[in-house]
Amino acid sequence: MSELEQSLYTLQLYNNMSVIMITLVSYDYMLQFEKEVQFVWQRRWTVMSYLYLVVRYFGLFLAMVSACWGGLIYIPEAVSYRVILLMQWSYSIYFCWAEVILIWRIYALYNQSKPILYVLLGLFIPVVALYIVADVLLWSRPEAFSVQEIVITPNIKYCTGSFHMGPMLAIYTSIPVICYDTFLVVLAIAILRKHLKERSGLKMRPNIYVVMIVRYHIMYFVLNLASQIFMAVMWANLPTVMMSLVLLFNGTAPFIIVPRLIISIWETHANDNCVRVSTTFEDCVCWTSPPTSEQHEMVSCA
Numbered sequence: 001m002s003e004l005e006q007s008l009y010t011l012q013l014y015n016n017m018s019v020i021m022i023t024l025v026s027y028d029y030m031l032q033f034e035k036e037v038q039f040v041w042q043r044r045w046t047v048m049s050y051l052y053l054v055v056r057y058f059g060l061f062l063a064m065v066s067a068c069w070g071g072l073i074y075i076p077e078a079v080s081y082r083v084i085l086l087m088q089w090s091y092s093i094y095f096c097w098a099e100v101i102l103i104w105r106i107y108a109l110y111n112q113s114k115p116i117l118y119v120l121l122g123l124f125i126p127v128v129a130l131y132i133v134a135d136v137l138l139w140s141r142p143e144a145f146s147v148q149e150i151v152i153t154p155n156i157k158y159c160t161g162s163f164h165m166g167p168m169l170a171i172y173t174s175i176p177v178i179c180y181d182t183f184l185v186v187l188a189i190a191i192l193r194k195h196l197k198e199r200s201g202l203k204m205r206p207n208i209y210v211v212m213i214v215r216y217h218i219m220y221f222v223l224n225l226a227s228q229i230f231m232a233v234m235w236a237n238l239p240t241v242m243m244s245l246v247l248l249f250n251g252t253a254p255f256i257i258v259p260r261l262i263i264s265i266w267e268t269h270a271n272d273n274c275v276r277v278s279t280t281f282e283d284c285v286c287w288t289s290p291p292t293s294e295q296h297e298m299v300s301c302a
Helices: 003-041 047-068 077-109 114-139 168-201 208-236 240-250 253-270
Strands: 145-153 156-163
Touching: 003 047, 003 145, 003 156, 003 240, 003 253, 047 077, 047 253, 077 114, 077 145, 077 156, 077 168, 077 208, 077 253, 114 168, 168 208, 208 240, 208 253, 240 253
Parallel strands: none
Antiparallel strands: 145 156
């Protein structure tokens, strides 16, 4: 395959992936919009409402910018470099917001325990600092990453990224983030085991919201683990097809899954019968006891 044919093939592949990204994210948004109106816009605003809107609309913005960058819309080389810097720094901000949601949920599971909250926030600050350091060292230095304009004809041009270092630095910076997510999952599983043991002793059904939140923590852990791995392997000079698939995953999966994990809890609560709802945690869903006792208990909110 000649250089010209390779450039045309790459442009066509990136454009196809961009169309797929826009289609997936737009379709998911249309599917979820009715639920968003019902559970966000028509209800009292809470902390979790604001967190949801951040991950939903900031993620939607990032997905569209990611889809348009590279070939679908021509952007001059100098501007393209600034756009991809904006994208990468915004990815870090997005994942930090997602971590805040997980911290918020763990805080709920542990009955609003202040020591747990302080420990989680104390460990979270170095994670934020690490995201900043990684973005500076990996993406903000021209000697590490640059943008190259590919000219096929005077009227057909596109920009592509050039990675000038191996994946080891990206791998090293991702390890503490994965460890922190692992710690959150361990905390969630620990409280679930305690909850199951207590309910088993009382011969009660496990609380549906505790199980849901822990399950969603595990799902987010897998999502973030995959994202961290894919972000690292991008620096390994992947073939064009593999790189396009990595970009497709990073440009769609986080922005679809994270908002769904939030709104699905609200939807489950809307279909439940709650006698009393705690407002301590503001957004609340109540945790109800099993129908065998025909009693509803208010434990906390998630």
